[in-house]
Amino acid sequence: MAFKHKPYHAAVLLSSLLIISSSKFLGAKVLNYSSTAYLSTLWPNHPSQMVNTTEMASVTPILLRKTDGPWFMCGFYCNMDGSSCLFGVLIFQNLNSAYLQFPQLVWSANRNNPVPTHAALQLTQDGDLVLINFDLTVVWSSNTRGKPVSGINLTDTGNLVLFGRNNETIWQSFDHPTDSLLWGQKLVPGQKLRASVSESNMSQGLFCLSVTPDGLMAYMESNPPQRYYTSRFHEGHSFEFNKGRLYGWDIPYSSSSQFLKFEPDGHLKVYQWDGMHWRQVADLLSPEAGDCGYPTVCGKYGVCKHGQCGCPDAANYQSNFFRQIDSRHPNLGCSALTPISCDYAKDQSFLELKNAYYFAFESSLYGHGTGLDECKNSCLNNCSCKAALFAYDGNGTSEGGCLLLNEVFSIINNENHAVSVHNTTLFVMVSSVKNSRHSKVMLVLTLGAFSASLCCVGCCLFLFRKRLKELKEIEMDLLDHLPGMPARYSYEMLKKMTENFSRKLGQGGFGSVYEGILDNGTKIAVKYLNGFGQVKDSFLVEVNTIGGIHHINLVKLVGYCSEKSHRLLVYEYMANGSLDTWIFGGTEKSPLPWHTRRKIILDIAKGLAYLHEECCQKIIHFDVKPQNVLLDQNFNAKVSDFGLSKLLEKDQSRVVTRMRGTPGYLAPEWLHSAGMTEKVDVYSFGVVIMEIICGRKNVDWSMTGENSHLLSLFKRKALEERLQDIVDKKSEDMLIHMEEAIDVMKIGAWCLQSDFTKRPSMSLVVKALEGLVAAETNLNFDFTNSSVVNMVATADQEQEAVDDASPLLPSVLSGPR
Numbered sequence: 001m002a003f004k005h006k007p008y009h010a011a012v013l014l015s016s017l018l019i020i021s022s023s024k025f026l027g028a029k030v031l032n033y034s035s036t037a038y039l040s041t042l043w044p045n046h047p048s049q050m051v052n053t054t055e056m057a058s059v060t061p062i063l064l065r066k067t068d069g070p071w072f073m074c075g076f077y078c079n080m081d082g083s084s085c086l087f088g089v090l091i092f093q094n095l096n097s098a099y100l101q102f103p104q105l106v107w108s109a110n111r112n113n114p115v116p117t118h119a120a121l122q123l124t125q126d127g128d129l130v131l132i133n134f135d136l137t138v139v140w141s142s143n144t145r146g147k148p149v150s151g152i153n154l155t156d157t158g159n160l161v162l163f164g165r166n167n168e169t170i171w172q173s174f175d176h177p178t179d180s181l182l183w184g185q186k187l188v189p190g191q192k193l194r195a196s197v198s199e200s201n202m203s204q205g206l207f208c209l210s211v212t213p214d215g216l217m218a219y220m221e222s223n224p225p226q227r228y229y230t231s232r233f234h235e236g237h238s239f240e241f242n243k244g245r246l247y248g249w250d251i252p253y254s255s256s257s258q259f260l261k262f263e264p265d266g267h268l269k270v271y272q273w274d275g276m277h278w279r280q281v282a283d284l285l286s287p288e289a290g291d292c293g294y295p296t297v298c299g300k301y302g303v304c305k306h307g308q309c310g311c312p313d314a315a316n317y318q319s320n321f322f323r324q325i326d327s328r329h330p331n332l333g334c335s336a337l338t339p340i341s342c343d344y345a346k347d348q349s350f351l352e353l354k355n356a357y358y359f360a361f362e363s364s365l366y367g368h369g370t371g372l373d374e375c376k377n378s379c380l381n382n383c384s385c386k387a388a389l390f391a392y393d394g395n396g397t398s399e400g401g402c403l404l405l406n407e408v409f410s411i412i413n414n415e416n417h418a419v420s421v422h423n424t425t426l427f428v429m430v431s432s433v434k435n436s437r438h439s440k441v442m443l444v445l446t447l448g449a450f451s452a453s454l455c456c457v458g459c460c461l462f463l464f465r466k467r468l469k470e471l472k473e474i475e476m477d478l479l480d481h482l483p484g485m486p487a488r489y490s491y492e493m494l495k496k497m498t499e500n501f502s503r504k505l506g507q508g509g510f511g512s513v514y515e516g517i518l519d520n521g522t523k524i525a526v527k528y529l530n531g532f533g534q535v536k537d538s539f540l541v542e543v544n545t546i547g548g549i550h551h552i553n554l555v556k557l558v559g560y561c562s563e564k565s566h567r568l569l570v571y572e573y574m575a576n577g578s579l580d581t582w583i584f585g586g587t588e589k590s591p592l593p594w595h596t597r598r599k600i601i602l603d604i605a606k607g608l609a610y611l612h613e614e615c616c617q618k619i620i621h622f623d624v625k626p627q628n629v630l631l632d633q634n635f636n637a638k639v640s641d642f643g644l645s646k647l648l649e650k651d652q653s654r655v656v657t658r659m660r661g662t663p664g665y666l667a668p669e670w671l672h673s674a675g676m677t678e679k680v681d682v683y684s685f686g687v688v689i690m691e692i693i694c695g696r697k698n699v700d701w702s703m704t705g706e707n708s709h710l711l712s713l714f715k716r717k718a719l720e721e722r723l724q725d726i727v728d729k730k731s732e733d734m735l736i737h738m739e740e741a742i743d744v745m746k747i748g749a750w751c752l753q754s755d756f757t758k759r760p761s762m763s764l765v766v767k768a769l770e771g772l773v774a775a776e777t778n779l780n781f782d783f784t785n786s787s788v789v790n791m792v793a794t795a796d797q798e799q800e801a802v803d804d805a806s807p808l809l810p811s812v813l814s815g816p817r
Contacts, residue, residue: 036063036152039123044118045078047060048060050100051103056080058080059073061074062075070092073100074090076115084116085115086108086111087115088105088106089160091104091182092104106158107160115133119132126145127170129144138595139595141595143732148164158182176191179195182259186240187209189212192211195264195266199264207262211238215247226405227360241260256273257272266285266294291307296333298310301408301428302331304410321431338431339431349430369393378402380429385406386405486547491561491564494570514526516570526570543562553604553607553636554640556572557571558572576633579600579626579629579630579637583695591730598744602770605765605769609762622680624639624665626692628640663699666680668754678762682760682765685762687748693744698710711783714749723742727742746779754783
């Protein structure tokens with residue numbers, strides 16, 4: 001694309017258009033916009049049209065289609081301050097020059113990645129429709145580059161179409177529905193509607209509606225998915241929304257505008273313009289689902305009875321095991337007073353809820369002819385199982401149908417036969433161990449151990465206690481006076497923010513990571529460190545070092561706790577987790593497009609360059625790998641895990657240290673006696689580049705021979721001039737941008753030079769990725785020697801660290817994983 005290869009000219013062009021458009025749009029009239037445009041057109045996002053909605057918004061019109069019924073507009077739809085804009089298609093009516101009357105967004109390209117004002121849409125000369133952020137990064141693309149596109153058209157049905165020379169359709173928005181359907185739009189196998197998170201958050205939520213061989217299916221995209229509606233009629237392989245009908249439903253309609261929307265709460269509704277507002281005329285799933293048949297009607301573990309919400313208990317829903325998350329809003333669900341855990345499986349039992357039913361039972365696959373005890377034992381023996389629903393066959397035996405649940409959403413009280421399936425019991429897994437009992441047991445054990453050893457340690461206790469108190473006072477004083485320290489929290493404050501550490505995000509090093517929420521509503525990740533000794537020292541180093549580092553591509557430490565034996569670190573929350581789950585995640589996650597992978601590579605490079613060259617003290621990471629790269633909600637990458645870092649003063653050239661890191665990412669010089677420099681991070685970064693572009697691990701034992709080692713495979717393909725063979729083929733977008741991907745792979749090869757003096761600095765890598773300098777072309781593809789390969793081959797592929805002589809410093813003080 002022009003922007004990618006000529007950033008300077010693109011920036012000048014974008015700036016010029018913004019200046020011109022700002023004066024043009026001040027008095028813009030929506031009536032003047034065309035419904036068609038052609039190649040090499042760029043539209044900057046400069047909101048010019050006010051929108052009359054419940055919350056004021058604005059739009060940047062691009063294309064307009066007028067019809068005798070509804071009108072359609074293609075453009076940017078922004079919140080009032082312009083900080084969050086979606087490119088999409090709007091349906092509306094009663095247009096005037098001052099306001100759009102209650103327009104509804106029926107399709108959007110970037111619902112998960114909003115852009116601010118001064119982003120732009122471009123129909124490029126090579127036929128690609130791209131959404132470009134103000135920093136010239138590509139946010140979304142139609143992936144039609146190189147196809148015979150002649151122009152773009154907004155049709156009289158609201159379909160956004162890229163057409164060819166003979167007006168043939170090459171790409172259309174109707175093939176990529178979001179959460180809505182328009183008249184004439186079909187939903188076919190392979191497509192699905194996905195509801196938004198909420199009315200104010202239009203990113204993808206958990207509710208999905210898709211076409212299956214049996215018809216329409218509505219479900220929660222949990223693991224595994226839980227269906228709450230499966231159609232009882234089928235009209236073929238595609239289902240078209242037409243006037244008065246969708247898929248066997250008769251829908252009231254008039255000659256006015258109408259659209260169908262899959263709502264954030266899982267309802268499938270049809271709206272119609274009544275002359276003043278959009279009015280609901282049909283709620284298609286409710287006749288079968290009823291008041292209580294939707295998965296989130298009462299939140300997780302909430303019990304729905306006649307539309308009212310409570311918490312589960314065998315007798316009267318005044319539970320000793322659960323409490324409402326918010327008593328003023330009972331529909332938010334319930335949380336366990338004592339969370340269940342695989343570590344305490346023997347202390348778990350079932351809370352039996354008779355005449356309880358679960359929405360997913362009738363439409364799910366479950367075990368027929370299963371005994372009650374067999375059903376319960378199947379759940380008890382499955383660490384992932386949270387509940388089991390048993391429905392008696394009704395033939396006088398104890399056999400029936402059994403459904404195991406890994407996640408428990410809303411439960412239906414079926415006492416008065418609210419659903420057709422009778423005689424059902426739900427067994428909810430609960431912990432039979434209360435916190436008080438744990439405390440008493442620990443107290444008894446502690447007192448017993450103390451009494452037994454009193455004779456041995458009595459003489460030393462007084463001296464140790466006095467010295468320990470002095471050391472603790474010194475430590476606390478040190479923590480309180482460190483310059484630039486992040487916020488200090490008490491243990492009770494963090495306990496409250498994490499709801500008693502009930503929402504576990506992951507486990508790593510010496511501690512577990514929990515989700516929490518600050519008083520201002522900001523999500524955080526809290527790492528609870530366990531143990532003493534080295535953890536204490538590492539904690540001080542981490543707080544002192546990381547607390548003073550602030551960079552957009554480094555995970556931010558926002559606070560800490562050091563109280564008695566408690567050691568906790570508070571990090572910013574990263575919504576999309578670690579990079580490895582996206583590039584090694586198999587089919588469970590969509591393959592990342594090229595522009596996202598390229599940006600992630602650049603973000604990592606900038607973060608490492610800052611650590612190496614811009615800190616007052618040089619920091620070597622020593623463990624650069626995808627697991628230590630975290631992604632926020634917009635897939636911005638941030639480097640985490642400085643638990644293995646060692647500080648290196650700027651007037652020093654190298655630091656000698658023990659071997660550390662992860663097999664597959666270790667530089668060859670680890671096998672020598674030479675001191676280590678920051679070039680070990682450059683080498684590991686080169687491996688990460690290869691993994692991101694190839695979509696596989698460097699060392700993959702599921703492959704045979706040379707193919708199991710990516711760097712050896714790269715060498716062979718580079719000599720054969722067939723690097724395209726190893727680019728990730730799971731993503732069609734990667735194949736479209738094959739040439740660019742290969743260019744970045746060559747930068748990765750530059751980072752992988754076995755002679756560390758020939759590797760570039762990370763700041764030079766950043767310039768090469770930005771196209772400001774040319775990468776080295778005289779490269780040696782012998783990235784490793786046989787010793788390194790053999791060392792990796794004999795290591796446990798799941799091992800997190802290697803140390804030939806002594807225990808490694810663990811990655812205990814990592815950012816949240």
